[in-house]
Amino acid sequence: MMGVLLVGLYVFVLACFVGFEIITKIPPTLHTPLMSGANAISGITLVGALWAARSGEAKISSILGALAIACATINVVGGFLVTDRMLGMFGSRKDK
């Protein structure tokens, strides 16, 4: 049991370091797209939500799961789309 937790903590700490390394290199111009992109990535809870809503019965857990899916999907779809829209604007002058 502790083994799984410990591996998880290793993964978490190392991922934090990777995150710090990469994100400190992102220029201020891209900070808003970074935030909306991060919003989309935090929609990864969708994976957990799918697990929670797997039973088709009208139980409280399924309803909570379905709500979680809806919230997470808002993040995923909305976050990636709006980030793409913004980044398209950053490039527009160059493409012309």
Add this chain to the structure above:
Amino acid sequence: MTDVLQQIVPLLYLTSAVLFILGLKGLTKVRSARRGNAIASLAMLIAVVATLLDLGLVDYRWILAGLVVGGAIGGVAALRVEMTAMPEMVALFNGSGGGASALVALAILWLEVIEPGHSGTAASALGGSNALTAFLSILIGSVTLSGSIVAFLKLSGRLRGRPGFLSARNVINSGTTLVALGIGFYMTFGAADPAAVATWAVALTAVGLLLGILLVWPIGGADMPVVISLLNSLSGVAAAATGFVLDNNVLIISGALVGASGLILTQIMCKAMNRTLGHVLFADFGDDDTDTGDNEYTNVRSFSAEEAAMMLEDASSVVVVPGYGLAVAQAQHVVREMADILTAQGAKVSYGIHPVAGRMPGHMNVLLAEADVPYEQLLEMDRINPDFKTTDVVLVVGANDVVNPAAESQPSSPIYGMPILKVGESRSVIVIKRSLSPGYAGIKNGLFEHDNAMMIFGDAKQVLQDLVKELKELA
């Protein structure tokens, strides 16, 4: 078949995690940023497909309902939103991310502890560490949800932007935090029958929501870049906590990436205001023993658009310093139009962007990018500051505290020590502002009395339109 799947699913999760990191790496350059975003969305698709494969044949009704509703709301919001409303949009997304994590943890509690009628504590049903992280996920997620909604209401002007002064708020907030932690631990390790676990889980959610409101309510408009970054970080931490509940590494990795990202932005924003995170969250701005000084102005010179246009006509180098007022007036397009005229006349035009200009990190950059301003012309504070000495005209549009020389010259000022754009060093400064009313910090701006400063009073968009008209007539 199932054996093969059990081998493939973890590999797909690994691929997804790697692609998330590569996607973020793409965001380090403007040129590769769009591809980076596409890579990250591919990572998400792979993670979802892997999960569906792992689930196998289940009842998809709830899943489909959630996906359709969420996808429709997210899609419409993303395509409709105005660039000036990005801070509100990001605040809402932070909230729904946090809310999703809390909902997943609650659903797992119901699914594996409460609905099977498990007699014993949540910790004995889920395992101690999973139950503990479920508690953290519910708490952090609900704080993020309600805090983000308050931030959204403030950003969209539905709630007062000025800091609210809740007396004794620090006592109330720490008390509420302790109550939340107490309830959480009792829900995890104390409550020993399903009904009790359910009751305490609801209580934990309620107190978490209350805490989020209490934390963000007193924080004022110009501190929003810090708050929004912090909530961004929390939504990632909540996702990582959910990853611990489910023992799923993709969630842990992505959550950690988002958590780190938000934390770095929080730090950058705090540094740009010369304040600590603790000061933003727990102190009322200006309640230190500082002197806000005399707010009366003398020697302010008010000019017309016509006179300003003549100065701009003669200038060979112009720097535009935008602030939140530009966003409020939606003046980004007309700024670009004016810059185009000046450029056509041979002037060099660039933009000086303070890190906390606007209401979120990078706010000004996105607005100006929307108006097709080439990003090469958007210069950071440290890049542009040495250039002011050789600049003919600086045009300050809807910015105030970020150009206030008191930050450098008056040790008694509440903003003393905050890095500013040194616009006063240029030959002349044109300030477009509605009135002489103080900015967020509530202090006088000595720049407006400088001999080389001229004020044009009015709505930023209207004044700029007048400037454009005058410039066209002069040409």
